[in-house]
Amino acid sequence: MASKKSKAIDYAEGFLDALKDLGREKGIAPEILFDAIEAALISAYKRNFGSAQNVEVSLDRAKGSYHVYAIKEVVEEPEDDITQISLGDARAIDGKYEIGDAIRVEVTPANFGRIAAQTAKQVVVQRVREAERGIIYEEFMSQESDIIKGMVQRVENRNVFIDLGKTEAVLTPAEQIPGEEYRHGDRIRSYIVEVRKTNKGPQILVSRTHPGFLKRLFELQVPELQDGTVEIKSVAREPGMRSKIAVCSKVEEVDPVGACVGPKGTRVQAVVDELGTEKIDIIKWNPDSATFIANALSPAKVVSVAVNEEEKVSRVVVPDYQLSLAIGKEGQNARLAAKLTGWKIDIKSESQAADESLDESMSEVEVTSDEAFTTESE
Numbered sequence: 001m002a003s004k005k006s007k008a009i010d011y012a013e014g015f016l017d018a019l020k021d022l023g024r025e026k027g028i029a030p031e032i033l034f035d036a037i038e039a040a041l042i043s044a045y046k047r048n049f050g051s052a053q054n055v056e057v058s059l060d061r062a063k064g065s066y067h068v069y070a071i072k073e074v075v076e077e078p079e080d081d082i083t084q085i086s087l088g089d090a091r092a093i094d095g096k097y098e099i100g101d102a103i104r105v106e107v108t109p110a111n112f113g114r115i116a117a118q119t120a121k122q123v124v125v126q127r128v129r130e131a132e133r134g135i136i137y138e139e140f141m142s143q144e145s146d147i148i149k150g151m152v153q154r155v156e157n158r159n160v161f162i163d164l165g166k167t168e169a170v171l172t173p174a175e176q177i178p179g180e181e182y183r184h185g186d187r188i189r190s191y192i193v194e195v196r197k198t199n200k201g202p203q204i205l206v207s208r209t210h211p212g213f214l215k216r217l218f219e220l221q222v223p224e225l226q227d228g229t230v231e232i233k234s235v236a237r238e239p240g241m242r243s244k245i246a247v248c249s250k251v252e253e254v255d256p257v258g259a260c261v262g263p264k265g266t267r268v269q270a271v272v273d274e275l276g277t278e279k280i281d282i283i284k285w286n287p288d289s290a291t292f293i294a295n296a297l298s299p300a301k302v303v304s305v306a307v308n309e310e311e312k313v314s315r316v317v318v319p320d321y322q323l324s325l326a327i328g329k330e331g332q333n334a335r336l337a338a339k340l341t342g343w344k345i346d347i348k349s350e351s352q353a354a355d356e357s358l359d360e361s362m363s364e365v366e367v368t369s370d371e372a373f374t375t376e377s378e
Helices: 004-026 030-049 087-093 112-141 211-221 256-261 263-275 289-296 320-327 329-341 350-354
Strands: 055-059 066-075 084-086 102-106 147-156 159-163 168-171 187-196 203-207 230-238 242-249 279-284 304-308 313-318 344-349 363-366 372-374
Touching: 004 030, 004 112, 030 055, 030 066, 030 112, 066 087, 084 087, 087 102, 112 187, 147 168, 147 211, 168 187, 187 211, 211 230, 211 242, 211 263, 230 256, 230 329, 242 256, 242 289, 242 329, 256 263, 256 279, 256 372, 263 279, 279 289, 289 304, 289 313, 289 329, 313 320, 313 350, 320 329, 320 344, 329 344, 344 350
Parallel strands: 066 084, 168 203, 242 279, 313 344
Antiparallel strands: 055 066, 066 102, 147 159, 147 187, 159 168, 187 203, 230 242, 279 372, 304 313, 304 363
């Protein structure tokens, strides 16, 4: 029959193997689990053998054995045997101790193993769960401001819960493209807006209306954006309706608008297919404010632009027949152009401008718009 000592060794080795397997399975560092076991043993000892004691547990990382120590203060005459020890008794252990020192006295109970195991299991499970949540949090934090794919799990109170495998994301009504419907089992893309820590694990908030979603969709489709040859300078969106993006090229030979449109419009069409009915204007960014504003009003043609750089205010003159196109339905085109450029834009027809005197603080410049692309004309 195996001795009690050999059984204890076998148990310790089995315990260590199980702990390592658990760590590998869950992707958790062994030290996190060792700390959890020590915390569990301290909790078990205090609950069963004396909560007043100041104790610590030493868990051998190599052998799996553990020892419980009471931490006592060395005093001349102890008033509390639980927390204090006399100088004489301390020096009987080690002659170097002095009054005021802290001494560790082993108090591991003979029957502590069974109680400790029961308590440790509960605490370790909790620590493992917390560690898993931490890993998931860090994983998705690194993906913040990026696109993820998931499957619609359920819809509750108009909130769409998306299964991401290890956890789920929430697409709130405000972040949903108007007119879109989401059904159980649908696979959709969304943009990670924020990752929050909660008691129940990380909460991942996603969006399909964020300007960053449109930007990332283009980056997935356009190699020139991926390698940095072409850059998206700004984005303006009215989700489900219309969007504008301003692009520029860092290489003179590369047409930034053409790169984003793609051969026969395939690249921009892939983005449009993801967004449904949303129309997209791709315009060329220009360091000259007047030219950039004229471009931003595409597909309308612009005669001249007057700018006040200090106040970021501009007055744009367009042909009479282009006025409604420049303003857009319910002011949409002008509104998006203002968002895209960061300028306040006042649009006048040529006949209206002729009847008004130009503000002296503005310098009027005749401009010719750069090439632009829109997925559908007004």
